[in-house]
Amino acid sequence: MVLETVDLVIVVGYAIALIGIATLVSREKSGRAKNTADYFLASKSLPWWAIGASLIAANISAEQIIGMSGSGYAIGLAIASYEWLAAITLIIVGKYFLPIFLKRGIYTMPQFLDQRFGPSVKYVMSVFWLGIYTFVNLTTILWLGATAINTLTGADMMVGVILLALFALAYSLYGGLKAVALTDIIQVVLLIIGGVLITNITLSQLGGDAWGGFVRLTEELPERFDMILSKDNPQYQNLPGIGVILGGMWVMHFSYWGFNQYIIQRALGAKSVAEAQAGILFAAGLKIIMPFIIVLPGIAAIILAPDLARADQAYPEMMKLVPVGIRGLIFAALIAAIVSSLGSMMNSISTILTMDLYRPLFGRGQSEERLVRVGRIASFTAILIAIVAARPLLGDADQVFQIIQEYTGFFTPGIVALFLLGMFMKRSTEIGALGAVIGSFALSLAFKIWFPEMPFIDRVGIVFLICLGLGATLSYLQKPQTEEAVVDLGGISFKTGPAFNIGAALITATIIAIYAFYW
Secondary structure, eight states: OOSOHHHHHHHHHHHHHHHHHHHHHTOOOTTOOOOHHHHHHGGGOBOHHHHHHHHHHHHSSHHHHHHHHHHHHHTOGGGGHHHHHHHHHHHHIIIIIHHHHHHHTOSSHHHHHHHHHOHHHHHHHHHHHHHHIIIIIIHHHHHHHHHHHHHHHOOOHHHHHHHHHHHHHHHHTTTTHHHHHHHHHHHHHHHHHHHHHHHHHHHHHHHSSHHHHHHHHHHHOGGGGOSSOOTTSTTTTTSOTTHHHHSHHHHHHHHHHHSOHHHHHHHHTBSSHHHHHHHHHHHHHHHHHHHHHHHHHHHHHHHHSTTOSSGGGHHHHHHTTSOTTHHHHHHHHHHHHHHHHHHHHHHHHHHHIIIIIIHHHTOTTOOHHHHHHHHHHHHHHHHHHHHHHHHHHHTTOSOHHHHHHHHHTTTHHHHHHHHHHHHHOTTOOHHHHHHHHHHHHHHHHHHHHHOTTSOHHHHHHHHHHHHHHHHHHHGGGSOOOOTTTSOOGGGOOOOOOHHHHHHHHHHHHHHHHHHHHTO
């Protein structure tokens, strides 16, 4: 047992407080039941700070903290490309994609596809996303979260999985998106404080203070601070040199940050386009600091814990160095990240299943209260499936973060091509959309078999370009969509205010400077 009584008191106190606050902020006025807009989009009333905090809290979960720290142990700072390039992606999403989605008044990404291409594309993508969210995302978050609990308390892995699932259900099942988003500012503050503390403590173990420890790391492990890996690096397959910043990683980022229900749902619940864009910018700014509080402890573990059985044990091992009391705070921060992501994922699953599958197929004419109840049942069922699937899918995995990236890389090229065609090519049609999606998996599988030595990020970039061309070409086999279906870009303003523009320029300049320094 690594956690002492005072640590457990802090963690339990945090859990009780979070459940209470989530219930309070999402409670409706007396006599008023939640409708679908309340439950799935937080009544379209989210302020910028809640959107930005919730984006980060949803993203930074067990697979990010434990998985990315484990990749820091195995690879080094180069893994931070997943964070720093994401900041620039968010800026582009906020400026050019969000205005289109909010103008359409959609609940879900499949709903946009239905409006643009028709029900066949919507149903295909709805089933796909439900499968990915349940069998990849939920299982990963539960399993890596249980890894931390096991390392720090000795509790059986499945006990940790079940406890996390129950906590997430208690926290988010009643209140929906509002419960998740309005409490995520607490989660993010706790996450950043906990991350800063563990980074400071681990680096101080190396060099007397944090700066001294950082200097020691850069001197003794200079290769772990290369942002662009050379071909002779054993991790080149995961992060293929200059191809990271010129190719497929952008495709993966746009799929995740721009077209992923799990993430974009927060912005869809904004008060206005300007409020959503401010929240996006806030999240992009937070992205800059995340590698310093997630990846650095993993690199430090190379010296402090050189004989780990698995790379993903790096972060939990570093937590053992933290003093009693503070350890409980950091553990609470980790749990905060895990349950926030679980709650967000469950809400996205329930939204897609209810609004894109159940309502059009079985729920026409049913009351709003009935639809909300179906959404809650969907959330509960998804987490049960994830509990059962976690060990069989991930029990023997090492770098889970990298496994997730490669697996989702079979589908992301088609997803990005599909949405770009739908938003910016009026002539694109249903056949072209389906061709891009189906072609993505088929081509990715073919490349994997025929060119197994090709890094998956390079494969993602090449397949994306082929899918984009395939979707555009196949669209001419079908008559054009109706004027109501196509996106009228002339009626949408992409203009952003001075604050957004200045913030975007500063964030971009900072990231360019980081890459220039650690090239």
